[in-house]
Amino acid sequence: MLESQVSPQLSTTEQRLRRWRLILGGGAADGIGGACLSDRDLAMDAALGALYSNDESPEMSQERRGGLGSSSPKVARWLGDIRKFFPTSVVRIMQQDALERLNLQRMLLEPEMLEAIEPDVHLVSNLLSLSGVMPSKTKETARLVVRRVVEDLQRKLENPTRQAVLGSLNRATKNRRPRHNEIDWHRTIRANLKSYQPEYRTIIPETLIGYGRKRSSLRDIILCVDQSGSMATSVVYAGIFSAVLATLPAVKTSMVVFDTAVVDLTELLQDPVEVLFGTQLGGGTDINQALAYCQGLIRQPQETILILISDLYEGGNNQEMLKRVAALVASGVQVIVLLALNDDGAPSYDCRNTAAIASFGVPSFACTPDLFPDLMAAAINRQDITQWAATQDISTARA
Numbered sequence: 044m045l046e047s048q049v050s051p052q053l054s055t056t057e058q059r060l061r062r063w064r065l066i067l068g069g070g071a072a073d074g075i076g077g078a079c080l081s082d083r084d085l086a087m088d089a090a091l092g093a094l095y096s097n098d099e100s101p102e103m104s105q106e107r108r109g110g111l112g113s114s115s116p117k118v119a120r121w122l123g124d125i126r127k128f129f130p131t132s133v134v135r136i137m138q139q140d141a142l143e144r145l146n147l148q149r150m151l152l153e154p155e156m157l158e159a160i161e162p163d164v165h166l167v168s169n170l171l172s173l174s175g176v177m178p179s180k181t182k183e184t185a186r187l188v189v190r191r192v193v194e195d196l197q198r199k200l201e202n203p204t205r206q207a208v209l210g211s212l213n214r215a216t217k218n219r220r221p222r223h224n225e226i227d228w229h230r231t232i233r234a235n236l237k238s239y240q241p242e243y244r245t246i247i248p249e250t251l252i253g254y255g256r257k258r259s260s261l262r263d264i265i266l267c268v269d270q271s272g273s274m275a276t277s278v279v280y281a282g283i284f285s286a287v288l289a290t291l292p293a294v295k296t297s298m299v300v301f302d303t304a305v306v307d308l309t310e311l312l313q314d315p316v317e318v319l320f321g322t323q324l325g326g327g328t329d330i331n332q333a334l335a336y337c338q339g340l341i342r343q344p345q346e347t348i349l350i351l352i353s354d355l356y357e358g359g360n361n362q363e364m365l366k367r368v369a370a371l372v373a374s375g376v377q378v379i380v381l382l383a384l385n386d387d388g389a390p391s392y393d394c395r396n397t398a399a400i401a402s403f404g405v406p407s408f409a410c411t412p413d414l415f416p417d418l419m420a421a422a423i424n425r426q427d428i429t430q431w432a433a434t435q436d437i438s439t440a441r442a
Contacts, residue, residue: 064088089124093121094137135163135166138161151173152176152178157181157184162189162191163192164192164196167319168276168324170188171278171319190316193315193316196412197286200283200412203416204287204415204416204419205287205290207420208288208420210420226251232248262348263342263347263348264288264295265296265341266297266298266350267299267351267353268298268301268322269300269352270301270325271302271326272326273391274352275324276385277381277383278352280385285312286314298312298318300322300323303332304332305336308321308322328353328359329358330351330355330357330364331357331363331364331367334351334371338367344375347376348376348422351379352381352384355397355400356393356396357393361396365396365399368400380405380408382408383410384412384415385411386412398441402442407439410437414435
């Protein structure tokens with residue numbers, strides 16, 4: 044990052060000193076390479092110092108308080124500065140650090156602040172957690188910010204999801220004994236090219252491949268999502284994937300979110316932004332109650348995939364929750380537990396519950412968004428999900 048902004052007129056030694064000066068900050072470090080800093084470097088240094096400068100006193104050094112102060116215009120200016128000096132990936136890190144280190148949650152409650160921030164999935168989760176205390180004007184801006192992130196993620200995730208899910212549905216529903224009006228002629232011809240008869244210029248179809256039997260849905264998919272604070276980014280990705288799956292006519296998709304109450308957001312799936320603002324991040328956790336609700340949605344157990352996205356810290360009746368999972372599995376429902384659905388890895392989770400659930404044959408693991416389409420394809424094809432996870436170098440919980 045710093046190398047790309049080095050002036051070509053500086054010698055190698057001066058460039059090295061400049062980098063160290065920017066890394067170490069001001070004060071005593073001014074003697075290291077302060078003379079090598081350009082006006083742009085000084086402005087960049089001020090932006091870094093506002094967030095990362097140390098207090099001089101040893102007893103205060105642990106706090107590492109910066110110098111943005113309480114002025115809203117100053118914070119807005121700083122947000123603009125870091126976007127000017129640093130690439131997007133660095134800007135996002137600095138924004139997150141500002142939220143955590145300088146307690147700048149208030150900057151998410153003002154429209155002019157939101158307009159200056161580089162949006163990402165972590166920002167969306169912060170906005171959702173604050174949506175209940177936002178002024179109406181700010182909430183309008185927040186929706187625009189959330190929509191930008193959601194649309195960007197949809198562009199990246201929609202095609203892989205559609206291709207993986209529809210491809211697996213096609214493979215899962217091939218009809219090898221079709222009636223005449225059910226024959227898939229393109230697949231049948233490809234499968235029988237080896238039987239081509241040159242003298243008759245025709246193919247002898249030894250194998251007929253047909254379309255699957257038509258019904259309202261080939262698979263029922265239920266995403267049951269824990270909306271406690273630790274699951275914030277997982278809620279965002281789950282909402283987006285649910286909205287994508289809901290556009291596929293071959294599957295029936297339901298999305299249920301829960302804390303100590305259960306909310307069915309299925310009717311909102313045509314707009315993932317509405318889905319996300321329908322969540323209420325934070326609060327307690329009652330997994331048993333949520334699974335009870337999901338049981339009521341199941342009409343075809345053998346054709347139902349239930350994805351429970353939770354860290355499994357149960358605040359309700361833990362024993363009843365485990366019995367309910369066992370009952371779902373026994374009825375034929377394919378149950379998968381995702382301890383997280385994000386790029387950050389697995390959070391803290393309840394090891395005893397993951398082990399107990401693993402004893403029912405239910406895999407539990409963290410999944411990144413880029414692997415989720417393949418996971419759904421594997422589930423639709425009734426693959427061994429534990430084995431699938433192993434091929435992806437994903438560790439699953441064991442009994």
